[in-house]
Amino acid sequence: MAAVKGMSVRIRGHHLFYISFPKLALFCFLALLVCFTALPLIYVTTTAFKPIDELYLFPPRFFTHRPTLSNMESLFSALDSSAVPFSRYIFNSLFTSVTTVVLTVVVSCMAAYGLVKHRPRGGNFIFSMILMALMFSPHVTQIPNYMVVKSLNLIDTYWALIIPKIAVAFNIFLVKQFLEQMPETYLEAARLDGASEWQVFWKIVMPYIKPAWATLVVFSFVSNWNDYFSPLVFITKTALKTLPLAVQTIAGGPGAAALATAGAMAAATLVMTMPTIIVFTVMQGRVLSAMAHSGIKA
Amino acid sequence: MINKKVKVSGNTKMGYLFMSPFLLLFTIFTILPVGISMALSVTNYNMMEAPSFIGLTNFKLLILDDKEFLIAMKNTMIFALISGPISFIASFLMAWLINNLRKMRNVFSLAFYAPSITSGVAMGTVWMYFFSSDSYGLINTILMRFGVVSEPIKWTLDSRYILGVVIFISIWMGMGAGFLTFLAGLQGLSPDIFEAGMIDGIRNPVQELIYLTLPQMKPQLLFGAINGTVVAFGVFDIAVAVAGMPSPNYAAHTIVSHLYDYAFIRFDMGYASSIAVMLFLITFVMGKVFMKIFSTKD
Numbered sequence: 001m002a003a004v005k006g007m008s009v010r011i012r013g014h015h016l017f018y019i020s021f022p023k024l025a026l027f028c029f030l031a032l033l034v035c036f037t038a039l040p041l042i043y044v045t046t047t048a049f050k051p052i053d054e055l056y057l058f059p060p061r062f063f064t065h066r067p068t069l070s071n072m073e074s075l076f077s078a079l080d081s082s083a084v085p086f087s088r089y090i091f092n093s094l095f096t097s098v099t100t101v102v103l104t105v106v107v108s109c110m111a112a113y114g115l116v117k118h119r120p121r122g123g124n125f126i127f128s129m130i131l132m133a134l135m136f137s138p139h140v141t142q143i144p145n146y147m148v149v150k151s152l153n154l155i156d157t158y159w160a161l162i163i164p165k166i167a168v169a170f171n172i173f174l175v176k177q178f179l180e181q182m183p184e185t186y187l188e189a190a191r192l193d194g195a196s197e198w199q200v201f202w203k204i205v206m207p208y209i210k211p212a213w214a215t216l217v218v219f220s221f222v223s224n225w226n227d228y229f230s231p232l233v234f235i236t237k238t239a240l241k242t243l244p245l246a247v248q249t250i251a252g253g254p255g256a257a258a259l260a261t262a263g264a265m266a267a268a269t270l271v272m273t274m275p276t277i278i279v280f281t282v283m284q285g286r287v288l289s290a291m292a293h294s295g296i297k298a
Numbered sequence: 299m300i301n302k303k304v305k306v307s308g309n310t311k312m313g314y315l316f317m318s319p320f321l322l323l324f325t326i327f328t329i330l331p332v333g334i335s336m337a338l339s340v341t342n343y344n345m346m347e348a349p350s351f352i353g354l355t356n357f358k359l360l361i362l363d364d365k366e367f368l369i370a371m372k373n374t375m376i377f378a379l380i381s382g383p384i385s386f387i388a389s390f391l392m393a394w395l396i397n398n399l400r401k402m403r404n405v406f407s408l409a410f411y412a413p414s415i416t417s418g419v420a421m422g423t424v425w426m427y428f429f430s431s432d433s434y435g436l437i438n439t440i441l442m443r444f445g446v447v448s449e450p451i452k453w454t455l456d457s458r459y460i461l462g463v464v465i466f467i468s469i470w471m472g473m474g475a476g477f478l479t480f481l482a483g484l485q486g487l488s489p490d491i492f493e494a495g496m497i498d499g500i501r502n503p504v505q506e507l508i509y510l511t512l513p514q515m516k517p518q519l520l521f522g523a524i525n526g527t528v529v530a531f532g533v534f535d536i537a538v539a540v541a542g543m544p545s546p547n548y549a550a551h552t553i554v555s556h557l558y559d560y561a562f563i564r565f566d567m568g569y570a571s572s573i574a575v576m577l578f579l580i581t582f583v584m585g586k587v588f589m590k591i592f593s594t595k596d
Contacts, residue, residue, distance in 0.1 A: 026395060026398075026399075029395075030392075030395060030396070030399075030406050033392070033410065034406060034409040034410065036470070037409055037410055037412065037413050037470065037473070037474075038409050038412065040413075040421065040424045040425055040427075040428070040470070041412060041413070041416070041424075043424070043427060043428075043436075044424045044427075047427070107319045107320050107323070108320065110316045110317070110319065110320065111316060111317040111319070111320030111321070113316050114312070114313040114314065114315065114316025114317040115313065115316075115317060117313075118308055118309045118310070118312050118313030118316065119308030119309075119313065120308060120309070120310040120311075120312075120313030120314050120317070121308070121310045122310075123308075123313065126317070126321070129324075129329060130324075133324075133328050133329075134524060134525075134528075135524055135528070135581060135582055135585035136332075136528065136577070136578050136581045136582055136585075137528045137529075137531060137532035137554075137577060137581055138532070139532050139534070139554050139557060139574065139577060140331070140332065140335060140574045140575075140577055140578040140581075141327065141328055141331035141332060141335065141574075142557070142561065142574070143331075143334075143335060143338065143557075143561050143567055143570055143571055143574055144330065144331035144334040144335055144338075145327055145331055146561070146562070147334075147345075147567075148326060148327070148331075163323070163327075164323075164327045166319075166320075166323050167319075167320045167321075167322075167323035167324035167327060167328065169324075169328065172320060197312055197315075197316075201316070222415045225417070226415075226416070226417040226418065226419075228417070228418060228419050228534075228535040228538075229534065229535070229554075229558075232558075232562075233558075233562050243417070244417050244418075244419040244420070244535070245419075247417070247419055247420050247423065248419050248423070248538075248539065251423040251426075251539075262427075265423065266424075268420075269420045269423060269424055272417055272420045273416050273417065273420055276415045276416065276417075277412055277415065277416070280408070280411065280412075280415055281408060284404060284407065284408060285404070287478065288407075288478065288481060288482055288485065291478060291479065291482030292482040292483070292485040292486040293486070
């Protein structure tokens with residue numbers, strides 16, 4: 001007797017597709033896990049659009065019945081009257097993150113090109129230093145970084161959030177692995193045509209390694225956008241603070257999730273969270289294929 | 299061939315020219331700081347007067363006399379030993395499961411990865427809707443409704459629960475961390491070895507995972523493990539978002555909290571550097587251990 005190994009999924013008697021039981025179990029398991037990972041994100045989204053009476057409802061309600069934009073409005077307007085408008089924090093985060101991303105992409109790609117395609121003497125040593133730097137947390141270097149930033153008079157400037165984070169070990173590592181698979185013939189052809197090394201880099205290398213640096217754009221943007229420690233250490237002026245610090249301030253101090261600001265808080269969190277998720281969603285396919293091709297090797 | 303030199307033997311000068319911006323910044327903000335941290339760790343330095351050499355006094359104080367440091371060490375260890383392996387294994391299992399899917403792969407990957415690209419500060423506060431210490435908290439509401447508890451549990455105020463809450467949220471955020479690396483690695487595996495495995499008598503997906511997939515994935519596993527270690531031992535922002543700083547009874551005090559406290563609140567840079575050196579040594583030793591475990595040279 002053959003055991004039943006699956007079921008056919010039907011709607012009104014029409015056979016749609018056949019699914020085996022292990023696959024079905026796998027789907028259910030994944031769906032449950034996705035609920036767990038997505039739940040708080042969905043909750044903050046619905047809360048951001050709850051009218052004030054639903055915010056104070058007891059017991060709390062998961063989904064809103066009457067969505068409203070008033071939390072968003074109060075987030076932007078209420079804080080407008082205070083010294084620093086919320087839009088300023090958004091600008092601060094956006095400006096420092098985007099600038100860091102652009103600079104780290106150019107600097108890392110240039111360095112990877114120099115390292116991989118010119119094979120300079122001492123290159124192996126430099127690469128071993130980069131590998132070593134992957135192995136410890138950036139907090140280790142925070143004190144000397146603070147001293148450098150302070151001696152350059154960069155405390156309370158955007159540059160304090162940008163310059164220390166341009167030369168990141170992981171970033172050059174990612175590009176290097178990818179660039180190693182670029183055939184030399186492309187470069188030689190361009191050189192024979194009389195292109196300078198600078199032109200070769202911009203016109204041949206950069207287009208070829210686009211998947212690698214596109215991935216870098218995503219990772220670098222996410223980590224800089226979310227960075228909490230650097231602005232905490234380098235920025236004391238309220239007007240220069242970035243979103244993580246602003247969100248923490250609106251939360252009314254740690255651990256409180258003060259109900260008085262619950263709506264604005266949810267709205268602020270949503271504004272802070274959306275850009276990274278959107279950037280990743282748009283780039284997802286490219287990121288995966290770049291990582292599969294660049295191959296993390298031993 | 300005009301540019302023969304460039305191609306064959308490597309062009310050291312041109313290579314360093316391209317690497318120079320990276321090398322300059324990498325030296326100033328990563329390489330030198332490790333050395334400076336080590337040098338400062340054996341001094342007394344408050345940024346006002348020149349550092350004075352005091353030998354290993356800082357380390358003696360740290361290990362023998364500093365009760366808060368020992369609490370921070372214990373908390374960080376507990377945190378890392380629980381959240382690190384769970385995040386690592388969950389990331390891998392999810393990547394493995396999702397890689398076997400044909401439909402919905404992108405949706406599941408996004409949902410699973412999304413928490414890890416959100417901000418620790420923002421998510422720490424979002425989870426406060428769930429873990430709020432009053433009866434408005436979602437978890438307390440549920441527990442009280444079903445009569446499990448009669449009084450709301452003070453999740454973020456009672457030192458018995460704080461670390462657990464921090465670990466829970468970190469696992470939620472950290473599950474996606476190694477995920478992309480693993481998924482990309484799985485996609486890069488050659489199908490040949492699986493066909494060969496069938497002939498050699500591999501019967502089910504679990505055998506396939508243990509005998510074929512895992513050994514092939516060592517480089518990615520190593521990368522994930524090292525990265526996970528660095529992140530786990532750097533735990534800070536979620537702890538602050540959940541429990542504040544200092545947290546009740548230092549229940550969420552971590553090595554980085556201690557470092558931040560001494561470096562940027564008390565400006566005791568010598569002592570803080572000895573904390574940084576401890577952090578460096580721990581992650582470095584862990585990294586070496588993982589390099590042994592996931593070595594590809596057997």
